[in-house]
Amino acid sequence: MKFKMAAVLAFVSVAANAQGFTSGDGSVFNDRLKEMLTSTGWNFKAATNAGLIADEWRLNQAAARLKYGAPKIYYGRVDKVLVDNMGTYFVVGAGTPRAVTVVLERFQAGPWEQKNDQYVMTGMQSSLEFASQVKPGASMYFQCxxxxxxxxxxxxxCLAFSQEAATRGVQPQVAPGIDVVSHFDGLIKARAAEGWARPPTTRQGLRVKLRVSLLRDGTIQSVAVESASGDGAYDKSAVNAIRNIGALPEVQEMSASEYAKLAEFSISLTPQDLSF
Known part of the structure; x- marks a missing residue:
């Protein structure tokens, strides 16, 4: 069974440039790129000034929630780059009434290479690696x-793009899919990492084994600890991370025999599996 996904380049090219990433990471990244292209497209000319959000929120909170509750492209100057256990952030308009915090997706497009007068994406990066290259004062675009x-x-x-990538970047192209069944373990770990809240007691070397059951539509029906790690808070956080996935739409495209093998499965999770 092949699951169709979008990517900036063919998946093989992305994987070659995304050293240290699993196929599940690549699947999450590709899905997010596809979501961008189908919701807002590659239309950075229609970007909204991020500072307007705070202004409109103060004037009419209900209207602001409605207007900005859907995917949009924004632009602004990055004043601060922040990192904590929950993720990586940019602050636009820091210290002003128009301040907006941009919460980055776990994976970002890049690096970018200039070819003639255009920029082409060559792979994917972690949000931390991507943000480490952004200098305060840089003008950026965000699809959120x-x-x-x-x-x-x-x-x-949010997916973030430099001014050069947004104004002279080559629009992503649809790429072939990957065999989701063969890469299911990596896909689960990557999706779980998106919703994991790391407990303060978490330490290296922990490993919890969970038993997970799936409905035919991909909904996660139940999650239970099969083998505890010895740290109750970590085990609970791992269970919640799997539950937070909600559903795996890829399951719907599986054949009956493929689904039968994955309707109930065990998976071992370490803090490294769930970390950004």
């Missing part, structure tokens, strides 16, 4: 799933 509001304004699940 939505805005959230609380103590401040946040753009979440």
């Amino acid at each position: 799933r939505r805005a959230e509001f609380g103590l401040g304004a946040y753009l979440v699940n």
Whole structure:
């Protein structure tokens, strides 16, 4: 069974440049790129000034939630680059009433290579590696799933692009899929990592084995500890990380025999498997 995904280059090319990434990581990255192309496209000319979000939120919170609750492309100047156990962030308009925190996706497009007067993506990077190359003051573009509001304004699940990549970058092309059944373990780990909250007691060397059951539509029906790690907080966080996946739509494209093999399965998770 082949699951069709989008990528900036053929998957083989991405994998060659994404050293240290699993096929599951590549699947998550490809899915996010496909989501961008089908929701907003490669249309950076229509980008919204990120500072307007905070302005509109103060004027009419209900209208702001409706307007910015869908995928959009934004632009702004990165004033700060922040990192904690939950992820990597850019702050646009730091220290002003228009400040917006941009929460980066786990994987980002890059590096980019210039060919003639255009830029072409050559692989994928972790958000940490990507952000380490961004200098405060840089103008950036962000494609984000939505805005959230609380103590401040946040753009979440964002892919970030340099001004050069946004204005002169080559639009991604659809690439062949990968065999999801063969790479199912890596896919589960990559998806679980997106929703993992690391407990403060977590240490290297922990390993928990979980038993997971799936419905035919890909919904995760149950998750239970099959073999504990010795750290109850870590085990609970691993269970929640699997539950937070919600559903795996790839399961719907499996044949009956393929689904039968994965309707109930065991998976071992270490902190390294779940870390950004």
